[in-house]
Amino acid sequence: MEKFNIAIDGPAGAGKSTIARLVASALGFVYIDTGAMYRAVTWKIMDKGLQPDQTGDMIALTKQMDIQLTPGEAGQNVFVDGYDVTGLIRTAEVTGYVSFVSSIAEIRQVLTRKQKEMAASMGVVMDGRDIGSHVLPDAEVKVFLTASVLVRAERRLKEIEHTQPGITLEQLMHDIATRDRMDEQRDASPLVQAPDAILVDTTSMTIPEVVDRILELCASRVGGGK
Numbered sequence: 675m676e677k678f679n680i681a682i683d684g685p686a687g688a689g690k691s692t693i694a695r696l697v698a699s700a701l702g703f704v705y706i707d708t709g710a711m712y713r714a715v716t717w718k719i720m721d722k723g724l725q726p727d728q729t730g731d732m733i734a735l736t737k738q739m740d741i742q743l744t745p746g747e748a749g750q751n752v753f754v755d756g757y758d759v760t761g762l763i764r765t766a767e768v769t770g771y772v773s774f775v776s777s778i779a780e781i782r783q784v785l786t787r788k789q790k791e792m793a794a795s796m797g798v799v800m801d802g803r804d805i806g807s808h809v810l811p812d813a814e815v816k817v818f819l820t821a822s823v824l825v826r827a828e829r830r831l832k833e834i835e836h837t838q839p840g841i842t843l844e845q846l847m848h849d850i851a852t853r854d855r856m857d858e859q860r861d862a863s864p865l866v867q868a869p870d871a872i873l874v875d876t877t878s879m880t881i882p883e884v885v886d887r888i889l890e891l892c893a894s895r896v897g898g899g900k
Contacts, residue, residue, distance in 0.1 A: 774856075
């Protein structure tokens with residue numbers, strides 16, 4: 675099958691990473707989790723103790739970082755300068771700060787260049803918030819995944835209830851709604867559905883159903899398929 679690129683965008687908790695990974699596996703394509711890249715930068719910034727007013731230092735640090743994404747048993751392994759940060763980038767602290775870091779235009783420019791280079795050879799499934807609109811505007815297949823805030827919070831709770839037992843559904847709903855506003859209102863590449871992206875509301879869909887829907891889009895648009 676010929677190689678083509680797939681862009682999957684959507685708000686926090688819409689299931690982008692899980693769906694993108696499964697679609698990539700079904701097609702034999704490479705999965706690129708751009709959200710993990712922003713989390714990796716955020717983790718490094720926090721690890722260095724940089725403060726919100728030190729954006730210049732944050733940008734310089736991002737330019738120097740080596741970020742590697744490799745397939746793993748539970749999804750994708752993330753390495754920063756050779757150090758495995760896969761678990762470290764999923765903490766509540768990183769989650770709470772990543773929107774600020776990702777709103778810095780120069781950091782987005784650095785990572786966008788890296789992402790474009792990764793996709794240059796085609797055959798990638800890339801998920802994020804500005805992939806179809808900004809990073810891969812020429813992607814052959816574009817999907818915008820969404821779901822209600824309640825359902826996204828419920829999904830997130832199931833993921834973290836064992837590692838963060840004190841978290842509540844109400845807190846997660848508040849956090850997700852806040853993250854949505856920050857992502858939609860930021861000046862640098864805000865969260866937006868690309869004009870030619872297909873909207874897929876996953877509120878009442880199972881994961882296999884969403885994967886099948888995207889594979890159908892691939893088959894109809896570029897002659898791909900399962």
